[in-house]
Amino acid sequence: MGESEGVVYRIGRFLILPLLAVAAWWIVSKVGGFNPVLFPAPDAVASALYNLGASGALWVHISTSVKRVLVGFGLASALALPLGLLLGLYRPLEAFCDGLLSVLRPIPPFAWIPLAILWFGIGDGSTQFVVLYAAFWPILLNTIAGVRDIDRSLLKAASSIGSRGLSLFVHVIVPGSLPLVLTGLRIGLGIAWMSIVAAELVAAQSGLGFMIMFYRSLFITENVIVGMLAIGVLGYLMDRLMRAIEKRLMPWRPGLKV
Amino acid sequence: MNVACKIQAVGVRKEYEVSRKGGDRILALDGVDLEVHAGEFLAILGPSGCGKSTFLNIAAGLERSSAGEIRIDGQHVEGPGPDRAMCFQDHVLFPWKTVWENVEFGLRVRGLGRKERAAIVAHYLGLVGLSKFANQYPHELSGGMRQRCALARTFALDAATLLMDEPFASVDAQTRNILQEEILRIWDQGAGPRKTVVYVTHSIEEAVFLADRVAVMTARPGRVLGVFDVPLYRPRNDETRSDSFFRDLVVHLWKVIRDQVERIS
């Protein structure tokens, strides 16, 4: 369907609504007569973006946040992937862990912030912990479901061929669970990104979340909006990256073929 | 007499627990007795749902019988083994493996070297006419092509016993005729002793064309109603199909089976 459409057309279709939104924003801010501190115009935001970019402050906050997300998300994956495979493969073990997991899961990541600050102090440690906790669940649950979802007849076929143990794991369990595992990672990364910003609002002196909180207290709303836009754009880019990786790793999925 | 007996089913019974709430058990097989001689081509005919796939699964060691047992070379079947190769009814290919990799997988499991594997895979892909599609994934193939790929995978294992579950159900009639002769050729002229084949099919013509004997099963719960000899000359080919003796056998078997089919409908 999309293959016959030109690149220009696709980019145009993608940009048209955001451009209209900016135009509407601009008109409302000019005509509405609002207090520019409460409702800054797009051109004010653009020059704020330029200033923050030129001074380097924006990049420092961005790289700080991105680094925290990568560390927290990486640790979450390192814990949740093996645990998910294990719990997916051995039902009794899952039943055994179910009680603990079921009570921990409903606790929102942000409810951990007070404890995290006490344990790790303000900064990298506590924010990374919150990210880890937030990203852990979607990765774990999707990995378990991914292993469970493997077509039973494929397991039968593998077993009739004589595949067991490591061979079964590498050739059947891993690729068979991969679709949901990657979905879990993608959702996990999205949640990690949202929770880092929230955690930085209170538990850090740097990063994009801190930045928007900081400029709010100074009433420099253009900078707040620059921070919000940066969060949106980066979240979008991360999602695109994950989708590209999915396509790359699963050339066999009909729906995902490039 | 038992020396030549490759597969021996004694009172094989299979009950399935139905997970549905309040559902009772389903009796799929109710005491199947069957002997398959070494090197024999045996076809199994029977109405849908009578437990043919279940029987093959038990023989392959993928499921356990609820009572009775299947012995292969006198040994109780405990699980799957390299002496048997199964070709599944719904051609279960691994979606993440290409045609080539699907055929190669079993050879890898058996620890064959790269070169040896490549030669075998190429040979059997050629045989089923899929050489040009070696690098495609199963979702890019037609149903019939997938079935041919599954066939190549089964043959490539070079097992002494082939358990085949309607391998040609979704192959077009012309290809089917060619592949039937191909199966017979592989069975007949392969190196070493003849393979033992248990071949499940819905087609009476196919059963008569291929088999030394045809076992007819009752409607569910499945039992063996009777085993019929097919005393047609080999090699069998297109002439066999127009043979009047062939036609008579088909008609005769149809009369036997018709009764069973009417019982379920």
Ligand SMILES: Nc1ncnc2c1ncn2[C@@H]1O[C@H](COP(=O)(O)OP(=O)(O)OP(=O)(O)O)[C@@H](O)[C@H]1O
């Ligand atoms: N895993 C299962 N759980 C419960 N019931 C099953 C299961 N597998 C098969 N059955 C039941 O056992 C019976 C025999 O099934 P089986 O697949 O062996 O039939 P079949 O003879 O191969 O039929 P067909 O010719 O349609 O392939 C059917 O009634 C089916 O409903």
Ligand SMILES: [Mg+2]
């Ligand atoms: Mg069947």
